[in-house]
Amino acid sequence: MEQGRAMLLKVEQVEKSYQSGAARVAVLRGIDLALAAGETVALTGESGSGKSTCLHLCAGLDRADAGRIAVAGQDLSGASDATLARLRRDTVGLVFQQFNLIPSLTVAANLAFQARLSGRHDADWAARLADRLGLSALLDRYPEQLSGGQQQRVAIGRTLAARPALILADEPTGNLDEATGDSVLDLMLELVAETGAGLLMVTHSTRLAARLNRQVHLRGGRLA
């Protein structure tokens, strides 16, 4: 599978544990994962199994205790904080459960924010995204004037607007009802296909997971 396809994300024997009181709790005990450009992978696992931890490490938001993670050929292990920040600005798009919208900016400005930072703002693409995400009538509103589901769609749009090579999404449709969640996932998959990005998406739903190219399951600190 690796031949001829650029590996966007390569995780090798990654370990991570947390201090809990006097004890050290091993959350990831040597996980391996490879994701190619254009590939969509669902990451499932019980609550507390380490899915968010895995995504945080891949985004360079936290560092692994052992093993190696490379994103678009960049090794994160020895990378400086500045390099990791640049990677998040230029290469990786994050959609987390907390939407982290900027309260003082309108929906339109929130949508454009990431793309502007990475120098990839494209007004036509942003307008198309807003339209497809059902946000066109809400562009002048502020985040506090939106429902949870609307905020989630802005968070998704903001990430896609910057056309990241790798999208890391933590339950991106978690706040949406089933029908809206389905249509937002449809759209995400369509846009991911259109931009050629790779997608690693955490979900609790086996039904949604089945719609991605591949499913990996985290159990006992290992991926299967």
Ligand SMILES: Nc1ncnc2c1ncn2[C@@H]1O[C@H](COP(=O)(O)OP(=O)(O)OP(=O)(O)O)[C@@H](O)[C@H]1O
């Ligand atoms: N910063 C931290 N300090 C200590 N323990 C942590 C920290 N972050 C996560 N943990 C613990 O690590 C384990 C894995 O957490 P994580 O959030 O990665 O799981 P998850 O699979 O994403 O769970 P959920 O599906 O409930 O979001 C949990 O037991 C959690 O309590």
